[in-house]
Amino acid sequence: MNLHTLQTALAIPDLFLAAMASVILVLGLFADEKKRDLLCYWLSVATLVSTAFLVIADFSTESAVAFNGLFVDDPMADLCKVAICLLSAVVFIYGRDYNRQRGLFKNEYYVLGLFAVCGMMVMSSANHLLTLYLGLELMSLCLYAMIAFYRDDQLAVESAMKYFVLGALASSILLYGMSLLYGMTGSLALPAIATQLAGVEPGDLSLALAVVLVVVALAFKLGAVPFHMWVPDVYHGSPTSTTAFISAAPKIAAFAIVLRLLIGGLGDQHGLWQEMLVILALLSVAAGNIIAIAQKNLKRLLAYSAISHMGFFLFGILSGTAAGYSASLFYVLVYATMSGAAFGLILYLSGKDFESDRLSDLRGLGRRSPGIALMVLILMFSMAGVPPTAGFFAKLSVIQALVDANLAWVAVTAVILAVIGAYYYLRIIKLVYFDPPEIERPLNSPADHQYTLALNVFLIVAILPWIGKLISLCNQAIARFVY
């Protein structure tokens, strides 16, 4: 077996990222102590951006497998990888000053981040249960460490512990489901599983058990109600720079494995998992939106908002149509962009010894800084799904998929819950624009943070004339989603 038969060329971006992560790790050992961290930071950002460009340069138009079927390179994987790399780079920029002020600005932090991104890329391209699990664990272990990195902070250590225990539990459930699938089909490759299961009767008990276990594990990872308990604590307890990281790119990777497992592997069992997803999605949207109203902490509020957004994302998956999967992909891309920007804003407002994570910290921001206030405005309306923002089109495409799949009642319920959700986004705008300022801290963050943030937020509105192109891209990514 030589490298040629392995089709290594397909995985060049992933390999480049892994190699660079190792180089940066070694560099950290030998570089001059004073310049080490900054050098590693900039190298990490540059690596992520160049990886994204490597993926774009070789954007696949059809799917091809590598490493004897362990790895697949298709348009969906490429789209996810570009978004994952760029968002992670952006989030690194947001977190730089925050990390520096808290002693987290260490080369190891960024190496962990790069390996997590590597895990996400492997998840996006997984064509085999083992690859999928490997990517998932690579990502998760790095994330646990990135939270615990803030080791002097009690909350951070606690949430790392919680995340680790529950994450391990979810992984073991996933492994159990996978082992059942292996037992039934004799294969770990997703396409083979799909073919083998095609003939199994829908009433088969062991198959049902396997599907339930897989769905539960995915729900855990996504943070769908009732498996959401860890989300608020982890979002709240983690250093904000890490929360920003967790809240953006991993959602896209999660989309990828949901799609690979449920549609790629268990697509014929659609009837089995659809009803479970309906309940998970509705509960997530309802609980996420309602509990968010009671929150006083911005990070917790965004965590509940994330739960409800995951519910919306599941609506697209459960519709069981190509249009629905494409809507979900579009939704998750838009959501991850918004979420990264939201935490970027919190990081912007935070300072040394000051976590700007209480809702009341936003009071009177409209007077302190009209520009930042306008960004909060756009972001909140986009999260609430009010036009003219990308968030509206994301919700529109998901709801359209639901109506299309004869699930109009789910669509109407989702819409009503979205109005409830609009309330807490409006309350944030109220704090920003209508209330007098409470604190008079001057806002000074580095220019690159400021410009990246502005670009990130205004993209949510400025993309509208070209949003049709992005939706078509998602459609193509899903349409060619074949094994």
Added chain:
Amino acid sequence: MDSNLLSLLIWSPVIAGILVLATGGDERAGIARKLALGFSVAIFLLSIPLYTGFDTMTPDMQFTEHYPWISAFSIHYALGVDGISMPLILLTTLLTVVVVIAGWQVITDRVAQYMAAFLIMEGIMIGVFASLDAVLFYVFWEAMLIPMFLVIGIWGGPNRIYATIKFFLYTLLGSLLMLVAILYLYNASGGSFSILDYHALPIGLQPQILVFLAFFCAFAVKVPMFPVHTWLPDAHVEAPTGGSVILAAIMLKMGGYGFLRFSLPVTPDASHELAGFVIALSLIAVVYIALVALVQQDMKKLIAYSSISHMGFVTLGLFVFNAQGAEGAMMQMISHGFISGALFLCVGVLYDRMHSRLIESYGGIATPMPVFAAFMVLFAMANSGLPGTSGFVGEFLVILGAFQANPWFAILAALTLVFGAAYTLWMIKRVVYGKVASNAVAALDDLNGREILMLSILAGMVLLVGIWPNPFLEVMHASIDNLVQHVEVSKCPVICR
């Protein structure tokens, strides 16, 4: 006819708004004001070719534009106007000029943001009236809430936060149900978001009723109709004067416009089926809300309730299904735009001087403010439907149309002329005439040049429409006739009425 006039009218106010916003803080407020005035006048002049170039003989869409936007869902950037939407666009551009003048001295805090909000809102409102694609329409329809939400919340009165959140959530809930209806129509039409396709789409009675009700939620909240009107008095009372003017003069018209553009032509059978229900709600609004207006202590609240009552005429005129009724409804919408806007400005003038909107704070202001009193009495007369003012034309036509449908409707509706005169004139008697109430009132200054200018524009329009309504009726005639005929033809696959 191929031109980009409508796009220009939609996007130039938005860009103007961004430019005004860029002038920054209040130290450059003067520049922001002048820029805003210059832009709003320029945009009004720009909108005049819409009238002069309009072909009154055809009910077809004119000034159309059509570009693909989101091809995956066949969403288009499609614009066009007919005799129903064109007058409303002119109303928007004219009133924006008035609002900019009205905010000139009154707004001293965050001036650039205030002016920018109204300019951006102007563009969005023109977008609502000009959209021929349901998603584009929806985008503008919802986007409009954002600047209004901020205007009430930032520059509003003491209870502004309650009022603005109520306003937002009420309208959002209604609109989202409309969105579901639009998505249903998209699927039923085999993948089209074109509003004109929906007009021609045959639908069975049962789905028509559901679609009608979903649209009804959105439009009834906007109009607003009894019993979903409660957000309006709150929003009006708390909004700054400019916000109240736009809210009453244009935003409420969007509900009426929605009925004309969606409910009647898309679901004609359901409209006939449920006409009794809508007419009943309209008559309750006309009579009951007029009685509510009678007992108000706060002038802004009184005018807000008067608006609801007058908008009841609009929905009544639309659902009697004849040309007089529909033309009357359109005239009533335009006339109400001028009159309610003017009355809110009058209250604003008083409020700026006395910081009170309560009727009891005033009395005998004709003595210190004779010019103001003349304007206020004129608008009050117009509000109670005096012949020779614009208020008469619409109400007369609607009553005429209602009489053809059922004389009792006409009799009940005519009652409002009595009630309308009662609450308006009673307010005038207590505020304008009588003994001078206090030293503060006696010391009031009369109108300054700026205030005379803004009120004269509206007074001129009220008299023009009242004395010579033909130029307005002419442009809408062909479209309204076409609509009335369209509604008479059943769309059910099987006979259902």
